[in-house]
Amino acid sequence: MIKFLILILGIVFAGTPYNQKKVLVLSDNPAVYVSHSQFFNLLSKTYRVDYKNIQSNTFNLQLFGEWQYDHLVLFSTTNDLKVSIQELLDFYDSGRNILLLGSTDQSKYFRKFLNSFGLDMHEYGSSVIDYFNNIKGNHNIVTTTNVNILKVDKPVAHQGAGLAMTPYETFQVYGLVRGSETAFSGSNLSHNIIYVGATQGRNNARFVSTGSWEILSDEYLNNSNLGNFELTQEIIRWGFGQSKILKAENLIHRRLDSDDIKPYNYRLREDCYFSIDIFEWDYQKDQWIPYVSTENDVILEFVMLDPYYRVPLKKGQGAKYELSFKIPDVYGVFQFKINYLKPGYTFLKIAEKITVRPFRHDEYGRYLVQAYPYYFSSFGTMAGFVVFLIAFLLNK
């Protein structure tokens, strides 16, 4: 009876807010709750939001070793946070996501925190200026259409300082919204200015940081000519782990002509078949759908200290990516490796070990044409020996 009640309660509460993830919003300025009301509306639709003041003592990120929140939204201030940078980095290391809304006058604490993620804030009091792509001639409010990874159609407005990063994007740090070609800020030029930067750690936790608060504030979100509303939705989805999440499972390797999955060992020069299912999370349908990679770029490596093969997998039916190839003429312990580091998607790192044995004593080729002289000479000596015996023994 009790079990039945618990079951019913479980079913009832499965879809309710009690199952949603918790987001902690920390800010210093109560005016933020008014000026960013749309942003918080969007957040509350899918998450349980806790609003706390940065300086208050009433919240704990960690309680008895367990993290109390799943994601974190930080509004930067001129003061330091009660929580140490190391604890925030531990929060990130545990796989939880952080969204940092910066401002040009944020304290050194936040600048140092930003540096841990490969991004850097412009100097105090600076702001991005663009005389060509701006709103209503106000060259401080700049727009850009240079948006990567997120899907935003209209130009995005930004006001305030920008972020900086190395000029090229690594597989972990990207600029989601970059400045247009005519933007500059102090001595930084357009290709170095980032309005919204992101870092995805090796544990697939995501960190998004904007250069200023205003990019997510109501006055831009309500403006239907601008893409800020879509940008906010996309940032919430991507930054908190709902879109572009990949999952790989069902790894199969077998000999091409047999059905035993994952045999004990392979032999040199055998045909081998490898397949894996890759799924992507679809937040609209709330399920895993097959991942379609447009550029044929899921690459399989067949490695023993050096890669012997590095071939893209072919897309099969459904979510299957498969390949059949011939094992090389070398024996040893090999690994099937997939190292899929596409910007914006979670990292897929898969390694599966197999052994390849040399030929057995009776598996070598027989009666090779190349060895005919040796066969002839061996039997030739025996024939010659017989002839010799006859001649020797019958001689007087």
Place this chain on the structure above:
Amino acid sequence: MSDTKFVDENSLIGIAASFWQQYSTKTPQKLKIMDAFSLYCFILVIIQLFYCTLVGDFPRNSFLSGIFAAAGAMIINICLRKQLNPETKYMEISNERAFWEYLAAMIVLFLTVINFLG
């Protein structure tokens, strides 16, 4: 000796000619048959080495067994020849015993060769 010599003794051709003359007159028939067999095996070794430098020794087992068949037969033959010649006999064994040992060695050699031929 009062044999007439038509060739100069000290040149290379002279040495070869006098060797050949001594060999064909002095050695008994049986030893000549054994020498013929040894020469045959030696030629086989040369042919196989020549083939190996041309094409390479890919089936290594077959290469080794072919060479060892010919070279081993030659060596065992030479051992028997030494035993049968009273000047070069090196152990106090009768001729028949030497011959049985020769047969045993050849059988072992051929068994090994057939096993290793691959």
